[in-house]
Amino acid sequence: MDKIKDILVNKGISPSYHRMKILEYLVKNNNHPTADSIYRVLAPQIPTLSKTTIYNTLKTFVSKGIISSFAGLNQELHYDYKFEPHVHFFCRKCQRIFDLAEPFDCFKDKSIEGHLVLSHQINLEGICHNCLQDEGE
Amino acid sequence: MDKIKDILVNKGISPSYHRMKILEYLVKNNNHPTADSIYRVLAPQIPTLSKTTIYNTLKTFVSKGIISSFAGLNQELHYDYKFEPHVHFFCRKCQRIFDLAEPFDCFKDKSIEGHLVLSHQINLEGICHNCLQDEGE
DNA sequence: TTACATTTTTGTAATGATTACAAATTTATA
């Protein structure tokens, strides 16, 4: 839990209880949660927690570079603590999101056709391993 | 205009007037429009046009593979008729979207770690050429 | 052409994620 606090302090964010709990959730669960799914898990444990706090906190974390966000198949924002380079695979059947290794590294902080690239996202879409097996049955 | 009609008929979509005008707009304007921006342009020319028709039509086109869609910086859906492989660059300052050449081709219809990849999107974010120049001034 | 069925479009209301904002609470500071 001190590790969580350190992350916040190092980024100049005061480590309030709610912020620590939300970041702790993100660090421990690499399941691409949405604001709503975080709320559903944490609200029972923290009865006073409001959804606005979730949104505020996530927005703060993204702006400070602690987490990243990306749009899912239905436009809902998902959040990600993971920072090793990876790509997201969206399964059209089960709607789950998988992390896959990034097979190259040719964008970050480069200049491409005169444009300065600060971040990049690679999104794959298709049928996941499990759903392919289910189709076969 | 016959070309527009052919595209629709070939995909099994009956070429109604509104559908043709919307597809014509997409074919002629490679400016990544949103449903709303299409509406703002076409509504004055077609006074009876409703926004729901825009949404319905775009959804039909996407499902038939005539156009593709992607989420912009603010989650709004943008539409694209272009089918040569390309990546999208989002400028954080001017919010414009640029098409850049795709520097490799290693996803489409491949199987990666057991998952079948049907489509992919590469999104870059940063400061565009023009905005970099403005900063220098 | 007319009558009927089907398709397309419209317009309004609903949905759902996100944000704005002011009040309430908590925390830090003097």
Added chain:
DNA sequence: TATAAATTTGTAATCATTACAAAAATGTAA
């Protein structure tokens, strides 16, 4: 302890998108 600042809450607003039923347009058969 008193006061200021930061954080959180809760409700209401926003905005893109969708649902849905009515209206309009189109196609078809007699």
